[in-house]
Amino acid sequence: MKVWDKLLSGLGINTSPKTRVLYAVTGGAYLGEFFLYMETVEDAYCFLSLPHMHIRIIPIHKFVYAVDNKILDSVDKIPKGVYRVCCAQYRKNKDMH
Numbered sequence: 001m002k003v004w005d006k007l008l009s010g011l012g013i014n015t016s017p018k019t020r021v022l023y024a025v026t027g028g029a030y031l032g033e034f035f036l037y038m039e040t041v042e043d044a045y046c047f048l049s050l051p052h053m054h055i056r057i058i059p060i061h062k063f064v065y066a067v068d069n070k071i072l073d074s075v076d077k078i079p080k081g082v083y084r085v086c087c088a089q090y091r092k093n094k095d096m097h
Contacts, residue, residue: 015064017045020083023072030056035072036083038090048090055093 017023017037025033035047035056045063047056058066066072078086 015067017047017063018074018077020077020080022050022075022078023047024075025071026073027071028066034075036078036086038087046090048086048093050086053089053093055090055097 017035019037021037023035023037025031025035030049033052033056034050035058036050038046038048038055040046040060041057043061044057044059047058048054049056063072
């Protein structure tokens with residue numbers, strides 16, 4: 001199944017963000033940040049931006065465009081412990097808004 005997902009992701013068919021996967025931002029307003037997928041709300045994906053720990057809400061169509069055009073590039077899957085810490089920070093930031 002992973003092989004199939006990788007093949008389809010190169011075609012832009014399977015471009016939904018993956019849990020625990022860190023995405024490097026290689027262009028645009030958030031250049032130099034890393035996005036960690038947290039949740040989907042309505043027609044957008046919510047990410048925790050590292051290292052700044054800001055919540056970034058990206059419309060689904062812009063995420064697909066960014067992945068297809070290599071503006072967002074998946075880097076690595078982070079460890080579960082680090083992901084739990086990031087989730088706690090995301091919830092804290094979300095509660096403050």
